Amino acid sequence: MGFMRKGTEIPPISEIYKECSCHALCYTLWIFVVGIGFFSLCFLMTSLGGQFSAKRLTDSPFTVRTEVLGGIESRSVLRKISDMLEVILKRMDSLSKLDNTNDSRRLEELSSAINRIQPAGLVEKIQAIAQNVSNMAVRVEQILQNSMAVSRVTRDGTGGQCDVPRDPRFPDCLGKVDWMRARWTSDPCYAFYGVDGSDCSFLIYLSEVEWFCPPLAWRNHSSSSVLPKNSPKRQAAFRTDLSSLLTQVGTGKESLSFMRQRMGRLAMQWAAAAHHLGLKLHHRWREQKKILVHVGFLTEESGDVFSPKVLKGGPLGEMVQWADILTALYVLGHNLRISISVKELQGFLGVPPGRGSCPLTGPLPFDLIYTDYHGLQQMKQHMGLSLKKHNRTIVFYRTRSTFSDWFSFKPVSVIHDNYCCYSAVSCTVCHIRVIDTFGTEPAYNHEEYATLHGYRTNWGYWNLNSRQYMTMFPHTPDNSFMGFVSEELNETERHRVQQSKVNNVAVVYGKEASMWKGKEKFLQILHRYMEVHGTVYYETQRPPEVPAFVKNHGLLPQQELQQLLRKAKLFIGFGFPYEGPAPLEAIANGCIYLQPRFHPPHSSLNHEFFRGKPTSREVSSQHPYAEQYIGRPHVMTVDYNNSEEFETAVREIMRTKWFLTVTKPKAIKLDESSNYWVEPYLPYEYTCEGMLERVHAYIEHQDFCSPEAPFPPENASRVWPGALFTLLPNSTLLGWARNTTAPPYWPPMSALRLTASAEGQSCVEACQTSGLVCEPAYFRFVNNKEALGSLEVQCDVVELEMNHIFPAFSVTQRECGLQKEALLFSCAGFGAKYRRVCPCRDFRRGQVALCRDCL
Helix, strand or coil, X not given: CCCCCCCCCCCCHHHHHHCCCCCHHHHHHHHHHHHHHHHHHHHHXXXXXXXXXXXXXXXXXXXXXXXXXXXXXXXXXXXXXXXXHHHHHHHHHHHCCCCCHHHHHHHHHHHHHHHCCCCCCCHHHHHHHHHHHHHHHHHHHHHHHHHHHHHHHHHHCCHHHHCCCCCCCCCCHHHHHHHHHHHHHHCHHHHHCCCCCCHHHHHHHHHHHCCCCCCCCCCCHHHHCCCCCCCCCCECCCCCCCHHHHHHHCCCCHHHHHHHHHHHHCHHHHHHHHHHHHHHCCCCCCECCEEEEEXXXXXXXXXXXXXXXXXXXXXXXXXXXXXXXXXXXXXXXXXXXXXXXXXXHHHHHCCCCCCCCCCCCCCCCCCEEEECHHHHHHHHHHXXXXXXXXXXXXXXXXXXXXXXXXXXXXXXXXXXXXXXXXCCCCCHHHHEEEECCCCCCHHHHCHHHHHHHCCCCCCCCCCCCHHHEEECCCCCCCCEECCCCCCCCCHHHHHHHHHHCCCCEEEEECCCHHHHCCCHHHHHHHHHHCEEEECCCCECCECCCCCCCCEECCCCCHHHHHHHHHHCCEEEECCCCCCCCHHHHHHHCCCEEEEEEEEXXXXXXXXXXXXXXXXXXXXXXXXXXXXXXXXXXXXXXXXXXXXXXXXXXXHHHHHCEECCCCCCCCEEEECCCCEEEECCCCCHHHCHHHHHHHHHHHHHHCCCCCCCCCCCCCCHHHHCCCCCEEECCCCCCEEECCCCCCCCCCCCHHHEEEEECCCCCCHHHHHHHCCCEECHHHHHHHCCHHHHHHCCCXXXXXXXXXXXXXXXXXXXXXEEEEECCHHHCCCCCCCCCCEEEEEEECCECXXXXXXXXXX
């Protein structure tokens, strides 16, 4: 044919094709003609050069809109077409070696599609053609693979055994097979598991790797079982040498270097804490857990905006917490693996190659996975069905009496039945713990409920048990309080602090110059009484814009900052950052912390910083924990909008003196002089021992994978013939009846205290009123008519529905509501017309996360 000139027509491909038999040689001739036609079109475009450089394409049959920009771009596109044609020729060469009438029909359809790509009118549509050629290459690949698979099925004699089963227990099987037929080449992971385009391979995959089809009778199920082998349990022994941990953490980033330095600086305190906790636990046997820690926010895939700012005044709170979490897990003696990249995550988990559409290659190799929201999103993207399909609708199923009944895949709710994980692979979610700085409330966590009721945000909606979220401070009892560690002074250091304190030195909380803007009025008042110091980051050529009377030290290393705090009397915050570790460090070094009160409180409804966060919590001050759990004289919270109140607080601080005792009282107030005597103070839960104690209890007792029996059971009248709850002596609270056997549970039922909130009050507030803490784990025991009856509630109507304020009741309307969805049990929820049914518990002194008998 030679090279064709402009206007030369190519005979319709279908005519050439019809003249040929189904012999493989004709396939080769057919694709040769197609190739010549495209190369002619390529020559045409090359000769035309940039004549079409400014033309706008109209919509083509391939719905691609673009522009031809000139000679260089055109030649690039032509090279792309040439490459695509070469791929097609190779594929068709393989097809020419087959003799299959079904494929002849498919190739005829393919030729019809190609026949539509004629030169007339397509000069401007060259890029659309290139895209379509790419799609055709994929289609030809599918034809080739299917032809080979059909030949293999015929050869092996399994054709009749691979009909798609019509089993009502597996209603999605047929649809999944159809999907696989059309899309199995969309992800290489399917070929990794042996899928080759045949129906047999689809059914094997969907019954043995996934779980949408029934097991095939002719398959050897013992060899394909995914049930894990029980490896021998090993004892966890406390560690005091951190050298191996420091090696694991590495030094590739500024953030990692910061974490290593912190670990090394606190090593002796961790060792002493491990010794004390061992004595407290009487050296009882503890199982060593396999734990993966994936720090998602430090991965390159998440952007890692933190590492570059470590040495420039950026936030360090998250790195402080992660460093302490890693150290606590290591010191407790567990088998630890650390991941700070998606590649490492995939390797540790056994993620198959591809785009994340398939489950893991085997059972989850870890007992626990600690990560953050960034890591959770990365796991969703790369773990496929192992994470995407593990929420409450398919992970948990009713237990059956026979093996075949295990394969009844009807999704059920998590509240009123026995459940078990279908396989070790599908239960990944229950092993995950999410480090969540500000907390996630149940209404935001439940995807369906959050979407329907306006609680959907960019975070949350993961359908986890709310206690799987672990916070920096005890924001809400709905989540587990993880915390971090502040450096604790020994007796020698405490005496040195007392000697080195300067009465008129104040340090401002804020390492960025932007935090000082608009605060000149407060600084002027403070400057009348005290010498003001700052630690604002700045570059040599650009000093920070702070008042001239401020002695700015620049960004200080941690040890130098500690020395400055041990010298200062006052540590003052101006409203931001929220809830960081610095105020606790200052109080531990003998400073008084002065902070602003927010009126109205800041929340996602009125403040940009909290907007989009999965919580409705109202923040009453810059550091609510310091205000609520520490308080005066160590913490003073005042209205900064009232200059007189602010100045009065500063004068009161100036009158404060230090007092040091061996028994460590928080403070002594001398009534005759109205002076406070204070000393360095650190809550026990923020010491190394306090954190070890808390993390140990979580690992030993928190279990979100084992099924929970329904409560009350069907035979409750025989098991518990009397009332479940009785009035406690000298109290308005109810407790578990002493003459009734309590079910084994953690926290133990002996800590349960039942009460009712006021209208419009949450269970968090109701329990705090009684000096207790709301315990979400107990909701399942009080979400029943027995609890309502014990509270002497009159119910004309009892509703069972998904509502994050249930169980609750309305006195005026005599309506009662019980919770239908266990994931929505919420301590934080409240409603204007309802009184909540609230399960409370006691707590250990200095350890709000644990009840008195929880250790």
